[in-house]
Amino acid sequence: MEVVLVCFLLSTLHKLPYELEIAMLALVSLVCIYGTFASLINCIFSQRVLPMGPPLIKEKMNLEISPELPCPVASSRLSSGLLKIAGLLEEGGVCGIPTDTVYALAASCKNPQAIEKIYNIKDRPAEKPICICISSVEQLVAAKPPFSPLLWEFMRNVYPGGISCIVSKGNWLFKLGVGAAYDRVGTKDSIMIRVPDHTVTCHLCDITGPLAITSANPSGEPDSTHHSMVINRLGHKIQGVLCDGDSNEVVASTVVNCLRIDEGIITIVREGCVPAVKVQQIFERLKNTML
Known part of the structure; x- marks a missing residue:
């Protein structure tokens, strides 16, 4: 992903050769397709069948302890x-x-x-x-x-x-x-x-x-x-x-x-x-x- 970000920066500055720009777009497309396919498979089987990285935005965990019930x-x-x-x-x-x-x-x-x-x-x-x-x-x-x-x-x-x-x-x-x-x-x-x-x-x-x-x-x-x-x-x-x-x-x-x-x-x-x-x-x- 770091390489892709560098390529995006060079493309924005018009410093990236045309061939590398095509290669970068192809790589981004493959990453997106894999991510979509992996998310779908993992969701269907309710487990991590295909590996994926950690989420970019993590939900804040609710650490509040529920009050103790007065009886069993x-x-x-x-x-x-x-x-x-x-x-x-x-x-x-x-x-x-x-x-x-x-x-x-x-x-x-x-x-x-x-x-x-x-x-x-x-x-x-x-x-x-x-x-x-x-x-x-x-x-x-x-x-x-x-x-x-x-x-x-x-x-x-x-x-x-x-x-x-x-x-x-x-x-x-x-x-x-x-x-x-x-x-x-x-x-x-x-x-x-x-x-x-x-x-x-x-x-x-x-x-x-x-x-x-x-x-x-x-x-x-x-x-x-x-x-x-x-x-x-x-x-x-x-x-x-x-x-x-x-x-x-x-x-x-x-x-x-x-x-x-x-x-x-x-x-x-x-x-x-x-x-x-x-x-x-x-x-x-x-x-x-x-x-």
Whole structure:
């Protein structure tokens, strides 16, 4: 390149013989063609296949260190991430997890102390019960709860999805895997069950067993619809966050009271992502078919 620059200078001063000027232009052309071809090949193969010199203009490297996160985080796209959060839950931690609606705080149903932590983290009123999350209706079938055919059919039509059903509590919960937290989930006589339509959440429940969950937000504040919201609002109080990007919904699940379903009555306790009208339509269709 030094020779080329000298030739350009001599050409500008009209001191360069015509033959050398032609040779210089040919050399510059070859260099340009090689540079273009090498850049294209290296870009296609994402590695340096053809050698090139260092860039003339170097970008200034950003050496700023990102602020330390307030709690461990894991990617939902990696099996190692899922196992990391499962391990924290098994150890009695509280973690933020994605669901098919909004982000939730989760604790193992084997650990009542972890469920107590959720109440403290959220400043949740003690009289508000916490529901449980399982991976499939088949888990319920294996626990053999004494549900009526109409309730079973209703559950099979709304699970998995953004609907939570309140049903009667019983010893069948121990077979489901609720364990020592039996008295800390639901009320004395009832329990709310979620079966999310979310592969990651269901895999997590398969690893840990039933999880006690509630929305991942301080009580009275809007739901968290991205893992960054969970980290920023509650990261300093919890043991981990399973990161999955934007949530599928902006509101929580629709809660349906099924305690009187055998009388032909269901009650919408909270209208969430599934419209109350749609829930009633499903129930009326099943009721007319079975009763």
